[in-house]
Amino acid sequence: NAGVTQTPKFQVLKTGQSMTLQCAQDMNHEYMSWYRQDPGMGLRLIHYSVGAGITDQGEVPNGYNVSRSTTEDFPLRLLSAAPSQTSVYFCASSRDFTNNEQFFGPGTRLTVL
Amino acid sequence: RKEVEQDPGPFNVPEGATVAFNCTYSNSASQSFFWYRQDCRKEPKLLMSVYSSGNEDGRFTAQLNRASQYISLLIRDSKLSDSATYLCVVNEGNYQLIWGAGTKLIIKP
Numbered sequence: 536n537a538g539v540t541q542t543p544k545f546q547v548l549k550t551g552q553s554m555t556l557q558c559a560q561d562m563n564h565e566y567m568s569w570y571r572q573d574p575g576m577g578l579r580l581i582h583y584s585v586g587a588g589i590t591d592q593g594e595v596p597n598g599y600n601v602s603r604s605t606t607e608d609f610p611l612r613l614l615s616a617a618p619s620q621t622s623v624y625f626c627a628s629s630r631d632f633t634n635n636e637q638f639f640g641p642g643t644r645l646t647v648l
Numbered sequence: 649r650k651e652v653e654q655d656p657g658p659f660n661v662p663e664g665a666t667v668a669f670n671c672t673y674s675n676s677a678s679q680s681f682f683w684y685r686q687d688c689r690k691e692p693k694l695l696m697s698v699y700s701s702g703n704e705d706g707r708f709t710a711q712l713n714r715a716s717q718y719i720s721l722l723i724r725d726s727k728l729s730d731s732a733t734y735l736c737v738v739n740e741g742n743y744q745l746i747w748g749a750g751t752k753l754i755i756k757p
Contacts (some may be wrong), residue, residue: 566743576653576669577735578692585743593744625691632743633680639691 536561541626541640548616548647556611556643558626566632567609568593569601571640578625579647584609585632616647654748664748664757665726669751671736672718678746680739682714683721685732686750693737695721723753731755 536597542557551553560567568583580593584603598620609628613620624643649653661667673681681698689749697702698710698719719736736748 560665570747575749577749578745579747580744583743591743633739636694637684637692637745639693641691 536598539626539628539638539640541643543643544641545644550616550618550647552616554613556624558609559607560628561607562628564628564630567610567628570625570627571595572625573622574628618647621645621647651735652746652748654736654751656749656751658754660754660756661726663726663728666722666724667726667753668716668720668722669734670718670720671748673738676688676717677740678738679741680734681719682737683710684737686735687732726755728755728757
């Protein structure tokens with residue numbers, strides 16, 4: 536099993552550009568989520584999904600969209616990049632949400648100029 | 649926003665010593681609790697869940713105090729490989745985990 540994969544690992548954008556961060560898992564997990572991690576702060580939830588076709592907003596959803604057309608894939612789209620979106624982005628999955636381990640991808644380091 | 653607070657450290661500890669971290673949470677209705685470990689520039693990984701009666705996994709012991717709303721992690725006989733950031737995580741039962749900012753631990757030879 537590859538676990539949770541994310542692409543790209545690094546990305547530099549200019550203000551106003553859009554892009555999609557890819558996330559895929561091969562563990563047949565129902566729950567998937569996107570976080571951003573900034574220095575001195577805990578991981579903050581952007582969006583999450585409890586199954587294919589179901590998504591919901593987390594703590595910091597503004598400026599991001601998600602979709603979940605399959606169990607495996609959960610892409611995160613930045614609509615119009617801003618310098619405030621410079622961060623490390625992690626995708627995570629778990630079998631379900633209740634008490635199960637969250638498995639993380641290796642992260643995407645995004646810089647917006 | 650519900651909060652999970654941790655001492656950011658760093659804790660500088662000699663190899664072989666015992667070190668303890670605490671984490672406090674603000675939502676008394678929180679349902680489950682975890683410690684994750686994050687190495688520098690890597691993704692978080694589950695270290696252990698925290699159960700009401702306390703639990704141990706080798707050199708690591710986790711405890712929960714619901715009355716005072718804090719969670720603790722004790723590491724005995726610390727190893728150089730224990731150097732990392734330890735993240736406290738709280739499940740509030742609404743599909744959202746709340747993460748502390750982490751406590752950085754540096755083990756010195």
